[in-house]
Amino acid sequence: MYKILSHTADIALEVWAESLPGLFQEAARGFHDLLLEDAPIRAEQRRQIELSSDEPEDLLVQWLSELNYFVTVHAWLWGAVEDFTLAAENGIWRLKAAVSGEALDAQRHYLYFDIKAVTYHQLEITDTPDGCQTRIVFDI
Amino acid sequence: MKTLKYNEFDIEQQSEVSWLIPPRKGMRVPGKIYADRKMMETIIREDESIQQVINVAMLPGIQKYSIAMPDIHWGYGFPIGGVAATDLEEGVISPGGVGYDINCGVRLVRTNLTHDELRKKLELLVQSLFRYVPTGVGASGAIKKVSAQEMNRILSRGAGWCVERGYASPEDLEHTEEQGCLESAAPEFVSERAKERGFNQVGTLGSGNHFLELEMVSEIYDLAAAEVLGLFPGQVVMMIHCGSRGLGHQVCEDHLRTLGAASRKYGIELPDRQLACAPIRSEEGQRYLGAMAAAANFAWANRQVIMHQAKQSFLETLGISERELGFRLIYDVCHNIAKIETHEVDGTEKQVCVHRKGATRAFPPGHPLTPAHYRKIGQPVLIPGDMGRYSFVSLGQQASMLESFGSSCHGAGRIMSRHKAKKAGRGRDLLEEMRKMGVVVQARGMRTVAEEMPHAYKDVSTVVDVMHKAGISKKVAKLVPVGVIKG
Structure with a gap:
């Protein structure tokens, strides 16, 4: 589950999930919604993502930044997230995923925001009785 | 001259258009905010930007004041409208003091x-x-x-x-x-x-x-x-x-x-x-x-x-x-x-x-x-x-x-x-x-x-x-x- 929050000069995403991998995938869904308001994306191409960090918060920023990179540099929109794995070994968190999507088509897609960056502002992943939750602020 | 409160901090009016936050709790220098009284009251009510002025005052090597301009509002790390000078030998450099849009x-x-x-x-x-x-x-x-x-x-x-x-x-x-x-x-x-x-x-x-x-x-x-x-x-x-x-x-x-x-x-x-x-x-x-x-x-x-x-x-x-x-x-x-x-x-x-x-x-x-x-x-x-x-x-x-x-x-x-x-x-x-x-x-x-x-x-x-x-x-x-x- 996620919720889009609008601040005076910025935009944030509140995300809940039953597990940490679920939280990352839900965050990607929320981010997609925020950028494109659920416009349908065709699965024309797949891109692989592999990331690592010594903490999950930093990895979450990297994960969303990677998706933003596809949009801002390659004008490529991701739709579905597939084969998602997230695990820690010897204190290092590793994320692997494949995302499918298509090139931005101005006739069908309208991007609402130019996301400058996914920020670390008060970023914390906390445990809840039902899983975990977090709040991510985007600089726009 | 008036003194306003922000949490446990005092905000002392210095002139018609400037205010001082005397250093407390880890602040190395005072905070200084330019604003008239009406603006100052709004800033206190509005967001957490004053806390950010206080946070910046804690940076190693900061000189004289942690300063904010009258267009201050909440930013990432530093408030928007924030100014801080740091000593070249003992001080730090922080990307949060520049922002994501470098040289906007x-x-x-x-x-x-x-x-x-x-x-x-x-x-x-x-x-x-x-x-x-x-x-x-x-x-x-x-x-x-x-x-x-x-x-x-x-x-x-x-x-x-x-x-x-x-x-x-x-x-x-x-x-x-x-x-x-x-x-x-x-x-x-x-x-x-x-x-x-x-x-x-x-x-x-x-x-x-x-x-x-x-x-x-x-x-x-x-x-x-x-x-x-x-x-x-x-x-x-x-x-x-x-x-x-x-x-x-x-x-x-x-x-x-x-x-x-x-x-x-x-x-x-x-x-x-x-x-x-x-x-x-x-x-x-x-x-x-x-x-x-x-x-x-x-x-x-x-x-x-x-x-x-x-x-x-x-x-x-x-x-x-x-x-x-x-x-x-x-x-x-x-x-x-x-x-x-x-x-x-x-x-x-x-x-x-x-x-x-x-x-x-x-x-x-x-x-x-x-x-x-x-x-x-x-x-x-x-x-x-x-x-x-x-x-x-x-x-x-x-x-x-x-x-x-x-x-x-x-x-x-x-x-x-x-x-x-x-x-x-x-x-x-x-x-x-x-x-x-x-x-x-x-x-x-x-x-x-x-x-x-x-x-x-x-x-x-x-x-x-x-x-x-x-x-x-x-x-x-x-x-x-x-x-x-x-x-």
């Missing part, structure tokens, strides 16, 4: 035209500018995509690259802060990904609050100074507000990550993760400073190319000669930057690292870094407002060197979230409303227009007046928008 800034260009002369062709000109200057999310392709080699040259030379390529005259550089180039730039510390984000974006405006505006000089407060600047009543001028685009955002993001680790490595305790920093003399600190300077140079090249594109648009649409147009850069200032400058601290002159995040350099008359042409009047300070009301031209004054590390305010600041602004605009013909206010607007998306409507912003005149009263920058001219292009 403002450029003002004069013309010989009057609003009356332009009126008939205004609509055509705005449409033409919209074609010449790419706007909006992912805007690209103003000029041919630059090569990797050329990118390095842009990062090293800034607006100087534009002179080599015919996009600028040497006189343009004279009227640009730092002559449009920080020589300390180190392109080798700009990641490939950051460069990739920049290849296609030289000469593009982007989205959000960035704009290109045609404005009319509506009021002049200092005739002699206005004459030196080349301004006269009724004249059409052009203002550009934008920065280093995706390249700068990526530089900030990359180095926030390394500086976050560096803060832990050097045992710096931070009240907020977005204040990640490293000692200025450390390898990590030097790398960020070099990359930041390179991104700043990219931004100067970007604004210069936009100005060049706009000139082509004016000449083509109006069918007049360059001489008749009289297109000349008045000044270009950056308002998101960290720079090594000389300032007086405890009675002696020393070099410090001045972070300006949403604050404009405002050097006074006689300062060696004020361009020769403006040395008698002071450095121009350009302060954009919202797209319906007005913007201002001010000039740096002596108090800025004594009190605010040569800095003044930078703009209006939002008072309404984008969501609320959009909601308030629902069911209204916003373009028609703007037209009735005498402003022709062309934008890629109606959503941006709704989000950027005048009612979403503070009244910038109150901000400019505080700086004027504080003797930091004095008002010279008021400019009202007549044509706007946005993302």
Whole structure:
């Protein structure tokens, strides 16, 4: 589950999930919604993502930044997230995923925001009785 | 004089327009905020930006004060409108004190035209500018995509690259802060990904609050100074507000990550993760400073190319000669930057690292870094407002060197979230409303227009007046928008 929050000069995403991998995938869904308001994306191409960090918060920023990179540099929109794995070994968190999507088509897609960056502002992943939750602020 | 409360902190009024937060709880220096009483009460009520002034006062090596301008509002790490100078030996450099949009800034260009002369062709000109200057999310392709080699040259030379390529005259550089180039730039510390984000974006405006505006000089407060600047009543001028685009955002993001680790490595305790920093003399600190300077140079090249594109648009649409147009850069200032400058601290002159995040350099008359042409009047300070009301031209004054590390305010600041602004605009013909206010607007998306409507912003005149009263920058001219292009 996620919720889009609008601040005076910025935009944030509140995300809940039953597990940490679920939280990352839900965050990607929320981010997609925020950028494109659920416009349908065709699965024309797949891109692989592999990331690592010594903490999950930093990895979450990297994960969303990677998706933003596809949009801002390659004008490529991701739709579905597939084969998602997230695990820690010897204190290092590793994320692997494949995302499918298509090139931005101005006739069908309208991007609402130019996301400058996914920020670390008060970023914390906390445990809840039902899983975990977090709040991510985007600089726009 | 009045004392207000913010949590357990006192905020003591020092003058009609300045307030002091005496140091407590880990603050190394006092906080100092420029605002009149009404503004101060709103700032306390509104957001957590005062806490951010307090947090910045805790940074190692900070000098004199953690300062905030009257346009202060909440930012990442530093507040927007924040100024902090740090000692070069014991102090730190923090990307949070610069912001994601490195060298976001403002450029003002004069013309010989009057609003009356332009009126008939205004609509055509705005449409033409919209074609010449790419706007909006992912805007690209103003000029041919630059090569990797050329990118390095842009990062090293800034607006100087534009002179080599015919996009600028040497006189343009004279009227640009730092002559449009920080020589300390180190392109080798700009990641490939950051460069990739920049290849296609030289000469593009982007989205959000960035704009290109045609404005009319509506009021002049200092005739002699206005004459030196080349301004006269009724004249059409052009203002550009934008920065280093995706390249700068990526530089900030990359180095926030390394500086976050560096803060832990050097045992710096931070009240907020977005204040990640490293000692200025450390390898990590030097790398960020070099990359930041390179991104700043990219931004100067970007604004210069936009100005060049706009000139082509004016000449083509109006069918007049360059001489008749009289297109000349008045000044270009950056308002998101960290720079090594000389300032007086405890009675002696020393070099410090001045972070300006949403604050404009405002050097006074006689300062060696004020361009020769403006040395008698002071450095121009350009302060954009919202797209319906007005913007201002001010000039740096002596108090800025004594009190605010040569800095003044930078703009209006939002008072309404984008969501609320959009909601308030629902069911209204916003373009028609703007037209009735005498402003022709062309934008890629109606959503941006709704989000950027005048009612979403503070009244910038109150901000400019505080700086004027504080003797930091004095008002010279008021400019009202007549044509706007946005993302």
